[in-house]
Amino acid sequence: MGNIHRFINGFKLFQQQLYGDNELLAAQLAKGQSPKTLVISCSDSRVDPALLMGCSPGDIFTVRNIANLVPPYELDNAYHGVSAALEYAVCFLKVEDIIVLGHSGCGGIEGLLLGADGNMVGEFVGRWVDIASDARDRAMARVAAGESNDLSCVCEQEAILTSLTNLQTFPWLKKRLLAGELDLHGWYFVIERGELSVYRPEAGRFEVLVEKHNF
Template sequence: MTEDTPTEALAHLLDGYHRFREKGWHPQRARWDRLREGQQPQVMVIACSDSRVDPAQIFDVDPGEIFVVRNVAALVPPFETTPGHHGVSAALEFAVQVLKVKEILVLGHGMCGGCNAALTQAMRGAAPGEGGFVADWISLLDDAREAVVSEYGTEGHAAQRAMEHAGVKVSLDNLRTFPCVAAREASGKLTLRGAFFAITDGVLHLLDESSGKFRPA
């Protein structure tokens, strides 16, 4: 296979691109022209990188409607000013300070590999590039894991689901450590929400923070 010959995976993507050009780009040219002038999404969604859980598909939105950040387990780190590359923090800062989104929704999901790794600690001690980056990232869930393990152990559906729900709550707590987020929420200009979706039943649940329970939307 030469460099100019697409792999089967790339060919599949290119087929989709041509369908998009025919059915998405041309029929909605006016929408694309408007988006050239800038974006004004009202909602930021923080979701997992898992290929099975695409926020744009779940919420059936058009381009320009939601500002999305995806990473392992849909995690938000706490506010910190130490040197480093703070990708999630940078996106959050842009969404809140520049785009001035009105809502931030943290979207957890069923069968989350990141939450499972946090629960089982399967990658603990691995070297960077061999699982160590994942282990370091999901260590954000260590404190929440203790409560989950205490009640449910480390195996089974109940423990996994509890860990997935806990991940959403951790991200919401960490969002509130950002001064710009806390200030806008306090002024009523920003709303934070937790949500959970599982492909096993296709049902979206929203977090009731007063009770800590997730309820069908």
């Protein structure tokens, strides 16, 4: 319960910074939002995209879920929270960039890999991360071929590619992508090194975008 008091004090600091020190920003935000970027990131407590990218309120529209996954486009009677947020960002906010932000040490990907051995995790997690079952299969094949000995890392990066592929199954997103009105980006954050990589389609691999922090 002690954390709650810390969070209240944190809100008071936020309140002072936004409403006391930056009244113009608060007035602008009250009129509505117009972010140009959607970030799809993991729910992991260590990977808050606004903190990682030094954002202010109103800078980014975010979708957070286990393992930063995007399901493929489906029209049925099920609930589609990620798809609804994606539709809102693309069709109504008209974002210009979508970043899929994955990270090292992802518990959702760990669950996906455990599922390969028949050990599905929880009532909902196992089914959710199975969205990236193709990423798991590609990762296992790459490790078996000797490309890497870090299955988790490879699978985390492959899952980002699965989300990027699934994004393009949404017809209204694909239309804006082909029209040059939207760009997709795959980012991978290595927590232990403070390093950020980006997927380069022309090279077919992730390359360092921001080098590791020098401790």
